[in-house]
Amino acid sequence: MSTIKWSDKMSYSIGTFAEIVNLSIDTLRYYEKEGLIIPERDEHNRRTYTEKDREWIAFILRLKETAMPIKKIKEYARLRYEGDSTMKERRAMLEQHRLFIIEEKKKLEENLKHLDKKILTYHAMIDKYEKSKS
């Protein structure tokens, strides 16, 4: 009566995994060197990436997209690979990062407001300029 879960046993070579997560093979190896993701190896020492790895990479990319430097992601990864006892630390990191993102958002909104103003003054200036030429 157990449901078959293909995905549990499935694993990808670095080439196909690279395509799936849309990163280059070299980048994956670089992330491994930095300790962000450490895939299993098969009997020939080839990297084997799983569905879990895919989820983990997706999360890494979110952190990267919100400007977390690799060093910090590496720190988070280290804790994660250490196991459940580090959950509180990891949560604290994410909560700190959350505040950072909120700050970033504020800055972006401020700058967008100013940019909009600037664009408006450009419209006015260009109107004037066009008229002065006629």
Place this chain on the structure above:
Amino acid sequence: MSTIKWSDKMSYSIGTFAEIVNLSIDTLRYYEKEGLIIPERDEHNRRTYTEKDREWIAFILRLKETAMPIKKIKEYARLRYEGDSTMKERRAMLEQHRLFIIEEKKKLEENLKHLDKKILTYHAMIDKYEKSKS
């Protein structure tokens, strides 16, 4: 009957200007090498920065804060130093950048949402974990 405008004639040395705009002297010289800001020189070849320069730097920093690479800022600066005839081009650049910022904001908001979810699941996981230890 003309109003005296001190600020028009005022100018700062690179050292004091650096403090005012909160950039290092080296960064200012680097920006100049890249063509972002080209201050006047005095009779001894020393850079003299004006109030206009301060405003311009403030704008450069806004562009930087919204992740515009120096190459693009340089392009904008080039047009600006070329004069009024480039206003339309500059406005177009800013309008394009505006769209970019809006995209960035969207991404940030998306990622923030996911992060919040993740933090919530951490809270639940940690509760469970604490109980399992008692």
Place this chain on the structure above:
DNA sequence: ATAATGGCTGGAGTTAACTCCATGTCAACC
């Protein structure tokens, strides 16, 4: 008069995050 201060130039060094390359192994296809 000399020493400290501040600025100038050209060029080298640094950091992050990749990216590329030479060389080598192994399984598979013709």
Place this chain on the structure above:
DNA sequence: GGTTGACATGGAGTTAACTCCAGCCATTAT
């Protein structure tokens, strides 16, 4: 059984955006 193709490793190269340094002038302070 030789070639092809995917993967492995170690290390060099690249780009952006600074940052630092040596060697040289001019001005100011003692």
